[in-house]
Amino acid sequence: MLELKEISKVYGEGAARVVALDKISFSADEDNFIAVMGPSGSGKSTFLNIIGGLDRPSSGEVLLEGKRIDDLDENKLVDIRRGKIAYVFQQYHLLPSLTALENVLLPLVFCGAKKDEGRALEILEKVGLGKRTKHKPSQLSGGEQQRVAIARALVSMPSLILADEPTGNMDRKTGGEIMGLFTQLHNEGHGIIMVTHDPEIATFANSTVFLQDGRIVKKTSQKARRLRKK
């Protein structure tokens, strides 16, 4: 469903010129759970931002379900963000003034959907926050905030979830729990592309792409881990 053709991204000019991505070709399907690894500065985040239309490539094409999205105007990109693709960030990026439930409802506010508190509550229940829906982000732990962010990503029922270091701010145990949640979502049919620098976390995915200096240097596939029993 997703295809990148010869994508390059160049920042700055002259002496300050930095090549973040260098002619990358890549494809992913809805049943993929892909980990993107690489050292800092290897272009991981840029890669993810270009896939989701948060950033534009300097050259090359991005196709989503066979249609180019790299040359869409802002309003059309907004439509993609409202339906097909959702994000989970390392810093959670919740609005501090809203409760957990309101943060989950936020995408629905923007796409003009009917206020669907039932579904939002259901999703919060699913990510294990059924009892903390009225809490503000500042009252929640990092793991809990990330669960809210995941619930927010799920509320618009995306076919592809893009996660940028989703466990980067967590201890090993909490990170494992979040990855368990991702594995569950993958099993339910959401495609996931996840950037991480932690090889342990990458083992949850069913394939891994290694980036270095803006190029894909290695691809591996592994059997995705099953849900760990508690």
Place this chain on the structure above:
Amino acid sequence: MKLYQVVLKDVFRRKRRVLYATLGVVIGTATVVGILTVASAGQARIYNQLEKYGPNLAVIPAINNLDMKLGDVRLGSLAVGDNYVSEDKLPIIRQIADGEIRKALKIEDQGNIATIAPNLYIDTKIRDTSVMVAGIDPEEELKIKTWWKVQEGKYLDQTDEALVGALAAQVLKLKIGDVIPLDGTSVTVAGILEETGSNDDYQVFVPIDTLQKASGREGLVSSVDIRALCNACPVEIIADGINKEIPGVRAVAVKQIAATEMGMMEKFSKFMLTLAGITLAVGLFGVVNTMMTSVNERIKDIGIMRAVGASRSQIVKAFIYEAIIIGIIGGILGYLVGTLLAYVAGPLVFEGTTVAYVPQYFALAIGLAIAVAVVATVYPAYRATQIKVADSFRSL
């Protein structure tokens, strides 16, 4: 949940910053409301003085030989000898006055508009003291001398009654019920006026018919006061019309003083409003500045909203909502502060003026404040839409 609710919650969280932005709006709005309130108090005082001048116009015989004053305004000299204006000229005077007012104000109604009060002055002796007795049309006279207050007894309503000026009553030692002989007939003192500070204090007023009969001057009047109850009434035109069409009389407009004062007031108001406009503009830049800071502070929040599906126009909308909230708060505070300012400054600007709050300015204040806040938000909101989502997270 709606977008405005998201904005409200965010505004509540950042209340200190939002109040700071509101301050700029408050200063501008308060200045405008304050100046307008003081100006309207000043205008009310001038209108009030205008009323005290009584007639807008006085019609007197063309030949004069006695000094006469009405209110505080000199009308030149007035004949009390054999020079009178015939009563049958009253309908013509009314026709000219009402006609010109209708023309100026585009009134269709054919009813009487101007107040036309004839006077007859007779110099006579009461209790061996020389007194001016004035014959008046009680009803019309009261419309002109709105400041008249009966201190004791009642106002004229019978033909054989007299109303006595405060000082005349003192000098002549007249009390309610005293009978005053008046040539052939006699009148009873029905009321004593409060002191007015004008010639009225020294006079005795009786119904004009009674005085005409007693003095044998039936159908004659000494002067006619005309008062048009509007400030845009064409007093000079009416005076010209009367002077041209009725021989033997002279019509004098007494509005000029008031008009001059009104003109000064208007100039003052304009000057002050210009100052208010400058204050408003300064306030506007203050709000722009605060909103820019607010955009910079919220780059991340804006990025989040964009990432979860907010369009550029929704980001603009969010900022406009915030501006409206700032405008409403700023408008309410601005009205209160401005009115307070007027209460303090008003008496300093116009001595002896009582400032009254003007409820209509509340809507004006709110409207103005919202307009300022929204205008000040346009550029910051535009800047907010230019934020690149990817950059907004990187900058942290």
